[in-house]
Amino acid sequence: MPIRSNDQIIHKAAWLYYTHGLRQDEVAQRLEISRASIAMYLRRAREMGIVTITTSSELFSDDVLARELEDATGLTTAWIVPEDRQAMDPAAEMPVVAASVFLELINKGDRIGVAWGRTVYHIADVMPFADLRGVTVVQLCGNLGAPYSYRPDQCTTEIARRLNAEGINLYAPLVLSSERLADELRAEPVIREQLATISDCQLALYSVGGIEEDSHLVKCGALSAEEMHAMGDKGAAGVIAGQLIDRDGQWMDCAHNRRCMSADLASIRAIRKRMLVVQEDNKFESLIAALKGGFASHLIVTASMARRVLDRWSKEGLDKNSSGKT
Amino acid sequence: MPIRSNDQIIHKAAWLYYTHGLRQDEVAQRLEISRASIAMYLRRAREMGIVTITTSSELFSDDVLARELEDATGLTTAWIVPEDRQAMDPAAEMPVVAASVFLELINKGDRIGVAWGRTVYHIADVMPFADLRGVTVVQLCGNLGAPYSYRPDQCTTEIARRLNAEGINLYAPLVLSSERLADELRAEPVIREQLATISDCQLALYSVGGIEEDSHLVKCGALSAEEMHAMGDKGAAGVIAGQLIDRDGQWMDCAHNRRCMSADLASIRAIRKRMLVVQEDNKFESLIAALKGGFASHLIVTASMARRVLDRWSKEGLDKNSSGKT
DNA sequence: CATCATCGCTGACAAAAGTCAATGTGCCTG
């Protein structure tokens, strides 16, 4: 096979171009053929593996993991909080990372939706101070009547205070005692308007709640442990802004959700930058549900969670990046 | 800002561009920064070794002359740097070839011995970046006290840095003023241990020094020009890792060698892949000595040197492969 | 021996990447 002689010139072109950094026209001149041919040779050299271009894997393993997670799930950006031996407690580190990422995602004049939960509260707690006048922080879900350690309005208010932004609270309970009352309240102009503006947000911040007995919905009395358990049997997988979602991330048509004063899930999905922060590894199934439901464009998780998500995605053949070329 | 936010965005840009094959403007759009910045990030990614572009060095080994040289001398592999009209300056080309070959010879977890000299220094200077964690680069010979342009520790350190490997320097002078002191120093546990590990290397990189007046040993003051000349009369033919060898490549029992802190020649010979790079054509006799002494399993030379070696080998009837080929 | 198909190569043009001065932006210092 006379392929050999062909290969030789391809090798040579690749060597001069990639290793020596000559330009294509210089290579062409030296090899005394047209530059167009050089361009073709170089493409073949790449295709044939005579030259290989690799992005370092071990050195930036967390970055690579993040990129893979983005590719698989279609996230805009993923941040991986490492779990090295020498690193700090990852769960403790995450709110810090989240806060700084959050800050960078804010643009002048943005409207920002903030939900509620332990994670969000911790993020608020370590949020740096900034001067973001013109930014508005709105509360994504209603308040808890009873005194509770992490109150939705506290999250909103604290973040707004730190950013020197305007905070707008939702003056309604998270859960009402009847569907009728919830409907009527939702119809109130002041409430309705506020809920209607949520889809205008450019950025949202929330975590996903679990459906275990230690869920906030149970702890704050919105649901009993038995009710929550029953919901789990009916397919509930997580909680977004106080509302139960099923394994596919869809709103569940249940009594609790109908009684819940919170942002319409469609409105939340309409927000361009949806920042989801998951600290606890046992929220894995809830995270999966939230991802499937499209509740995250920007995700912050631990490395092990990221790996589990990737694993699950590949097992279910959900990888959106079947087309990615090489 | 998040830790390593800079690296993060560079890595992401590199990932999208090189792994996904997006165009720069597409990457820019996705990351919401200007394309000019992307171009800059990508350059940095290449410089920092986040992406590595390697070309196979097959080009230089795929040569009739190289095969003949291997057959004659018993080398494992020879690489011939051509001296064509169209080729670049062969002397300038050689370090590049050497670096590329060197990289291909490294395996995960290897321990690599590196000696010192102008050639090795130049190789280090053009060594591509790579991600070879777990690889250890050890210094084969002691350091030069006086400030000198090519310092042994620099060679080791620079190569280790480029490979992202661990570099281990030998903290001892190359030449001591008395044999007694040299002996005592060699007996020091820290030194002794380090010298003892040299035979555990899987790969060594060095050149062979000449015994002319422009030899490094003379230039750095270890030997006077007269002394060197006298050693030549006594049969010295070259320098390996700072030590004089005779025309058969054997260690010379001389004052200089006894005062020299360097790897035992037997240890060097024990290394499986001994990569010898000879740039200067006037080192011919030294090269012959090194080959006879078994200091090369992998050789990189110019075509004319290769021919001269073949010529000498056939004249002396040393051809190890009298039965084999045509 | 004409014809056709194939393939590598090239010129010319379109697309993409590189470059650089000007501009922002934060950050430190006096």
Add this chain to the structure above:
DNA sequence: CAGGCACATTGACTTTTGTCAGCGATGATG
């Protein structure tokens, strides 16, 4: 807190690279 410094970022421009129709050589076929 102004001023200045260092450096990241960008828009506009230049250079380099990718592409593809068309050309010519080669070789197989009727």
